[in-house]
Amino acid sequence: MKHDWKKSEKQFYAPKGEPEKISIPAMNFFSIRGEGNPNSPEFGEYISVLYALSYGVKMSPRQGLAPDGYFEYSIYPLEGVWDLKEEARAKSMEILDKDALVFNLMIRQPEFVTPEFAAEVIERVAKKKPHPLFSNVNFETITEGNCVQMLHTGSFDDEPASFARMEAYAEANGLNRKSKIHREIYLKDARKTAPEKLKTILRFTVVDH
Known part of the structure; x- marks a missing residue:
């Protein structure tokens, strides 16, 4: 039977539009780091490689x-x-400077993908579709641990309101947000979806008070 994460892993990929606490176990990813505005043409190249x-x-x-x-x-x-x-983090910005963003984009891989097989795939695909970004790709295991997450529906620019709700939930439940770093999981393709219909899982790690 085909493994469908939408059905079998709902706890990770189908949260409701209300904040909730969740523990995320170790998962394997192809990932690639970069910086800059996600609306730039170059950003799409990172996604294509993954x-x-x-x-x-x-x-x-x-x-x-x-x-x-x-x-x-x-x-x-x-x-x-x-x-x-780092220099942008030190400033107080009412409007986010997207050129100052730093990102680690990734796509999760099934458990059968080992570091050795991942390396083989990178080499094979890079030969078939050469691109300089393949040399920047990592295969890594990430354990997020305890997090607060919720489903955000709408434009990326409206996410601060959802994060405010998540932080209020964390405070009310004796949790502290670990850092301003956060994760987004894109359930809709932003290139093909109207902003008001986008569905994005927002998640940040937390620790007990």
Whole structure:
């Protein structure tokens, strides 16, 4: 049976439009770091590289290269961990300077993808579709641990209101936001979806008071 994260991992990918606490276990990702405005043409290149690798894993059986334990699955959604450049973090900004953003974009990979197989996929896909960004790709295991998350519906520019609700929830439940770094999981393609219909999971890590 095909593994569909939308159905079998709802706790991670189908939160409600209200803040909730959740513990996120270790997960494996292809990831790539960068900085700058996500509305720039260059930003799309980072995304294209990650999807090329993710499809390289998914389609490996067609090339007779499937790893041990391979199973049919749906490709996981694009995610981004966002921060600000150090000099921008020191300033108080009423309007976010998107040129000062720092990001780590990633797409989760199934458990059967080992570091060795990931390296093989990067090498194989880079030969087939050469791009300088392939040399910047990492395969990493990330454990987020305790987090507050919620589903944000609407424009990315309206996210501060959702973060304010999440921070209020954390405070009311004896939790402190660990840092201003946060994660976004994109359930809709921003290139094909009207801003008011975008669905994005917002998440930040927390610690007890």
